[in-house]
Amino acid sequence: MHFCPTCANVLLVRTDRSPHEFFCQTCPYVHPIERVVGDRTILQRKEVDDVLGGxxxxxxxxxxxxxxxxxxxxxxxxxxxxxxxxxxxxxxxxxxxxxxxxxxxxxx
Structure with a gap:
């Protein structure tokens, strides 16, 4: 997720233009996407408690x-x-x- 530096709302992606761009829905902030943006974090699953007590x-x-x-x-x-x-x-x-x-x- 990327956030607007002006108003701190989540930026959305506009793909109908070239180059694609991040834009804010509440203010006029627009930032062109110049490179592939991606990051993947594998989350550790929590150990699940047996609600019946085992x-x-x-x-x-x-x-x-x-x-x-x-x-x-x-x-x-x-x-x-x-x-x-x-x-x-x-x-x-x-x-x-x-x-x-x-x-x-x-x-x-």
């Missing part, structure tokens, strides 16, 4: 008769977490009791 969160939860949508096992572990504002209902998360499956889903 594997340890499922250690002491109860199970309920809920059918797994993946393997159709008849029971699933469940936990409820407040993911939205306080006036909204809690979200129920499920994990299949079949250890070979272990599919996780949330209540729709």
């Amino acid at each position: 594997a340890k969160a499922w250690e002491n939860v109860d199970s309920t008769p809920e059918t797994c949508p993946k393997c159709e096992h008849s029971r699933a572990y469940y936990m409820q977490i407040q993911t939205r504002s306080a006036d909204e209902p809690m979200t129920t998360f499920y994990k299949c009791c079949n250890h070979a499956c272990g599919h996780q889903w949330r209540e729709k």
